Amino acid sequence: MKSLLLVAHGSRREASNDEVRALTARLADRARDAFDEVICAFLEIAEPSIPDALQGCVERGAREVVVLPYFLSAGRHVAEDIPREVRSKQLEHPQVRMRITSYLGAAEQVPELILELAGG
């Protein structure tokens, strides 16, 4: 079983967290061939936390978890906080392959997406 875990920062504004949850549901619909489940977690403020979400993947039988930081820039959260939390859970469950992808803002498709959005 293969899981995709979208990790957002988490906001005090619950509508922003719900926006991430809604995106996750849309991803789950689209990802059926590639991932058995798509879930989200939040680094701060909102639930579930990254460790709780990873633990859930393990308990549901994931053999691989792809962690995608839903962030626009490579700050401390992307460079340190998310890797630290994933590493800690990885040590508890060495049989599950956990890997972190690039954060969203680093995707090479972002410039094209911006130009499409701008109608350019």
Add this chain to the structure above:
Amino acid sequence: MKSLLLVAHGSRREASNDEVRALTARLADRARDAFDEVICAFLEIAEPSIPDALQGCVERGAREVVVLPYFLSAGRHVAEDIPREVRSKQLEHPQVRMRITSYLGAAEQVPELILELAGG
């Protein structure tokens, strides 16, 4: 003359602001057919501000400015702060067409981009 203005939040971490500036430079290279210039501005903390950037567009002869919020969720910044600053500048320069696009996170291509990034 047509300008594209990418508006980011602005960070105390200067490398994050520079990341936005680097993205803007890549956009400028790609957007030559659609926009005569691509520049960036920051809502808070970093420079230039939105009013200063819009004023620069006007002074360089822009007839149209497309403002694109480089944000992942529709918080107060996207819903209120950016529109307020653009509206205020629009009132000063009614001959220049200023319009705000959807914010990045609302782009319909985002789920596809995430799945590509996840290797799914």
